Amino acid sequence: MGLVVQKYGGSSVADAEGIKRVAKRIVEAKKNGHQVVVVVSAMGDTTDELIDLAAQVSPIPAGREFDMLLTAGERISMALLAMAIKNLGHEAQSFTGSQAGVITDSVHNKARIIDVTPGRIQQSVDAGNIAIVAGFQGVSQDKKDITTLGRGGSDTTAVALAAALNAEVCEIYTDVDGVFTADPRVVKKARKIEWISFEDMLELASSGSKVLLHRCVEYARRYNIPIHVRSSFSGLKGTWVSNEPQGDQPMEQAIISGVAHDTSEAKVTVVGVPDKPGEAATIFRAIADAEINIDMVVQNVSAASTGLTDISFTLPKTEGRKAIAALEKTKAGIGFDSLRYDDQIAKISLVGAGMKTNPGVTATFFEALSDAGVNIELISTSEIRISVVTRADDVNEAVRAVHTAFGLDTDSDEAVVYGGTGR
Amino acid sequence: MGLVVQKYGGSSVADAEGIKRVAKRIVEAKKNGHQVVVVVSAMGDTTDELIDLAAQVSPIPAGREFDMLLTAGERISMALLAMAIKNLGHEAQSFTGSQAGVITDSVHNKARIIDVTPGRIQQSVDAGNIAIVAGFQGVSQDKKDITTLGRGGSDTTAVALAAALNAEVCEIYTDVDGVFTADPRVVKKARKIEWISFEDMLELASSGSKVLLHRCVEYARRYNIPIHVRSSFSGLKGTWVSNEPQGDQPMEQAIISGVAHDTSEAKVTVVGVPDKPGEAATIFRAIADAEINIDMVVQNVSAASTGLTDISFTLPKTEGRKAIAALEKTKAGIGFDSLRYDDQIAKISLVGAGMKTNPGVTATFFEALSDAGVNIELISTSEIRISVVTRADDVNEAVRAVHTAFGLDTDSDEAVVYGGTGR
Structure with a gap:
């Protein structure tokens, strides 16, 4: 069994209960024999609360400081998630984007990943740990400042790490069961898609489908990393996004x-x-x-x-x-x-x-x-x-x-x- | 005029208003011609809230992860403080303990500072910025893990930076006017002490006086850094702690x-x-x-x-x-x-x-x-x-x-x- 990267969004880790539920799921993957690297977003409304605080002290917060502020959110969720996993008897270590080797350009609030050097993560999983990585954040190559990746940043972190670590799959856990043939809130008879090509997924993403953002799919296509979008609540199989169908x-x-x-x-x-x-x-x-x-x-x-x-x-x-x-x-x-x-x-x-x-x-x-x-x-x-x-x-x-x-x-x-x- | 290090505790930056008030005070010091380095604690009850969250996911949180969690608190306050200063038209940059060069041993939750390499801070203030540094935290020398300094850690960060930067003075801003001849809550006629020697302050600290902790005074004595303890609310002169009286x-x-x-x-x-x-x-x-x-x-x-x-x-x-x-x-x-x-x-x-x-x-x-x-x-x-x-x-x-x-x-x-x- 190889290495899997799992990504959990803010709604999956909205509170202590959510964190404990996610921890169990992660431990299952580890028990199944995988090396597991987890990318996690900030808890529930944390980011919005931080944005609100920033607005209270400055009408136009400076980019560098705004990124420093926002990255506190993942720091909290990743540390709590590592604790919850250790509480289940498995070893876990959390890493900031910087520690995980997510190197970006210097465009604050919407930095682009320009390199991933995941040496510490590889070491950590090779030593038997589950590695928990902060999504959405990196460190700028030139100034060594903390950056954030902007919208969909945590998904992109997950795919980028999966590529750098030669992962078997990047599992994106979210609050829906996968990608549907239409928005299920509009079309009651919408069907969950079992497999979709990168190209079609890119078109859906740029046409208004919100499950995966264009940026993350584009990255996955470039490095040919299969994505499995699925629910952190239901445990059902979700939607595979890849070049070619695999297995069943x-x-x-x-x-x-x-x-x-x-x-x-x-x-x-x-x-x-x-x-x-x-x-x-x-x-x-x-x-x-x-x-x-x-x-x-x-x-x-x-x-x-x-x-x-x-x-x-x-x-x-x-x-x-x-x-x-x-x-x-x-x-x-x-x-x-x-x-x-x-x-x-x-x-x-x-x-x-x-x-x-x-x-x-x-x-x-x-x-x-x-x-x-x-x-x-x-x-x-x-x-x-x-x-x-x-x-x-x-x-x-x-x-x-x-x-x-x-x-x-x-x-x-x-x-x-x-x-x-x-x- | 030389460099001053100012430290603000959690009660001074408890909310957005507090942060804006502190920002004004910092800018005054800058306007007076000083280079200014600020050490800041987490806002008000943030640390307690994080500890509570940790307790919800794990009865005995692991040291490394607990430190990762707690350090989110200063990350928030320091970024907001930098934003508030920039909003007043002055340049400011925030730095984590690690970025500020606070090197510690690996004893999580109560790490000891073993070296301070403040190159980035010196560069930042030389370029005209006010540097804001996260108190209470550092990075371990051997494993490069995030550590916290335990009780009184932010005061110690401030004194250690003051020593490494050859500061004129380390100003510890708190919610009282200084060190008193007795606890003013008990003795209504207690008198603010204008100057006290390191030795006497050490004895007071180890005898129950809570304004300064023994550890921070000990560090200041070793490197002969004058401390000025004063209120962030009143603006009055406070208590000087030093080897010899100075000036008036x-x-x-x-x-x-x-x-x-x-x-x-x-x-x-x-x-x-x-x-x-x-x-x-x-x-x-x-x-x-x-x-x-x-x-x-x-x-x-x-x-x-x-x-x-x-x-x-x-x-x-x-x-x-x-x-x-x-x-x-x-x-x-x-x-x-x-x-x-x-x-x-x-x-x-x-x-x-x-x-x-x-x-x-x-x-x-x-x-x-x-x-x-x-x-x-x-x-x-x-x-x-x-x-x-x-x-x-x-x-x-x-x-x-x-x-x-x-x-x-x-x-x-x-x-x-x-x-x-x-x-």
């Missing part, structure tokens, strides 16, 4: 992996743009200079009569105000008519590598939306994804309709036209 | 520095010990083997008729049960009559280097107790201290009587026989 996993990938939705974006439309070279470039340069990441971009065919076109794009709602301000400044130069801003939209995405070779997927997708009375406002596609923008009010109905149309509902008998069901 | 401090030391009392001890009497060589050694070897520190030891002259004597000693109440158990085991070998255990005692100590050369101090001390109707049960003296054990119920009255008798009361007109008043 289904050998054939589904045509459609799942339906994701995202209501965190807004739509900006630049109306009446002169249809000549360079205008679109000017618009998106202005957006880029404001350091705003955009998602979908659509340009209509220009009306022959006017020579004017409309350009629409989506972006995080939180960036809306900044984008409009940046565009207003370009108005004189470009000479467009007006700007429209709409934050009552939803994006619905269908993801699956199988759609590349299966004609008719797009038609079925649009038919399902049409039958449900949902209007499509924007369309964008990749090789393995189709995304549409609809009214925010329509999102739940739209997701359910598409989920059913592609035979993803868990009760249906191996389904309609595109019967690959993800199992 | 009183040039002559008082005959009597103060009266300390201690109600945390118990008394054990071994009754009817055969008065022959080796019996006392056997008794105290048994106590030492149980790793119990004792304080006063008194042996009566043996009664000529019986050849038996009584041996009494005091020890922390918390060790009482263990001591009795250890002594019971020696009973057969020694052949003493019985053991008496009494935890309703108080120790009252009079401290002052002047008593060496002033005859009559002992007589005045005993007369004062006698006049107050307080019975003396044990007596023990050093060159600069007289201690007696009395009933616990008598302690307040006894302290007040002695304080008055030596002219220490703040209203009295330069006092009676021993007029040196500590100013």
